Every structure is written in structure tokens, then in C-alpha cells.
């Protein structure tokens with residue numbers, strides 16, 4: 001399978017899942033997650049029409065983003081989707097247009113201090129503690145939103161989650177539903193404009209769309225040829 005075919009198949013499945021759940025396909029944005037993929041492959045995906053690309057490590061992106069940008073005509077929107085250490089905030093600001101994985105008030109403060117224009121960020125919510133994922137507890141995200149929402153230099157545009165590994169599909173669905181309900185509560189209580197819901201990866205994006213995802217982050221189904 002080529003990246004072009006992968007992208008085509010993913011787009012079709014996104015549209016099917018949207019229509020199945022009474023939504024418009026263009027309400028769901030696709031971020032292709034290219035961690036571990038060569039710049040050539042990422043460029044091929046962009047040339048095939050991918051408009052938003054995610055990376056999970058600043059270190060990997062430092063070399064890859066300039067290599068991709070030098071060969072594609074239209075620059076994609078770059079998303080950071082992995083844990084950001086405070087000491088890499090400056091480097092991240094130089095590379096990424098959106099930071100989806102703000103997982104502490106501390107890192108939000110670091111970005112706020114360094115950003116020279118309002119940086120779109122999402123707050124990562126963590127439904128099960130695992131050693132390799134960070135994020136706000138569901139009960140703490142409202143407080144974090146209030147504190148981070150008041151900072152200059154960053155603009156909270158949504159919530160993001162990674163479903164815990166190894167769940168049955170129905171349990172994954174409950175995680176996504178819980179994030180949507182939390183988003184709805186926060187929006188309503190604070191009178192906020194609509195917040196994005198970034199949820200769903202290769203194994204669970206159709207469920208995420210059925211539960212209201214507005215952004216899906218897909219790696220293997222596009223890049224694992």
C-alpha cells in the first residue's frame with residue numbers, strides 16, 4: 001500500500017463514519033502522524049493532499065520538518081502530538097503551528113512566555129495513567145482551562161486524548177464519549193466558542209468520529225506501507 005492509497009482509504013472511512021453518525025465529512029480534520037516516517041514519505045503524503053501533519057517528538061521534527069518543507073509547494077500545518085518538555089518549548093515554537101499535547105500548567109506557562117503570537121493549543125486529558133502518557137485528569141481539566149485560558153501567547157482551541165491501549169471497542173467508545181461530555185460541560189459552563197475534540201488513531205478513529213471527534217490523528221493507516 002502506498003501513502004496515496006492509505007490516505008485515500010482513510011479519507012473514505014472518515015467520510016463513511018461521519019455520514020453514519022449524521023455529520024458532514026468536512027467537520028472532521030485529518031492530521032497525518034508521521035513519527036518514524038522518512039521525510040520522503042511525508043512529502044509524498046503532502047503532495048497527495050495531506051494538509052496537516054503531526055509529529056510526537058521535537059527532536060525528530062527538528063531535522064524532518066525543514067527537509068519536508070524544502071520539497072513541498074504548500075506548507076502543511078504542523079502539529080505536535082507528543083509530550084513536550086519545558087526546556088524544548090522554544091524549539092517547539094519554532095517548528096509547530098499547533099501544540100495538541102499541552103499536559104501541564106507548567107508547560108503552558110513556558111509556551112506563553114516564549115510565544116510571540118497567539119499559539120493554538122489543546123489540553124491533553126488522560127483517562128488512565130500510563131508511564132508513557134501525560135495529561136490532565138478529567139476532573140482537573142476545567143481548572144487548567146481557566147488558568148491557561150488567562151495566559152497571553154496561547155489560545156486553548158480544544159481537548160485531546162489518547163485512548164488507553166488494549167481496551168475493548170466499547171470501552172474505547174466510553175473514553176471518547178467522556179471527553180466529549182467534558183468538552184460540552186466546559187463549553188456550556190464558561191460560554192466558550194466550540195472547542196475541538198482531538199481523538200481517534202488508526203485503531204479507533206471511526207469510533208471517535210461517531211462520538212464527536214473534530215480532529216483525528218492517524219499514523220499507521222497512512223504511513224505504514
Ligand SMILES: *Cc1c(COP(=O)(O)O)cnc(C)c1O
Nearest residue numbers: 033056081201202217218219220
Ligand atoms: C503515534 C500517535 C498517533 C497515531 O497513531 P497510529 O496508531 O499510528 O494511527 C496519534 N496520536 C499520538 C499522540 C501519537 O503518538
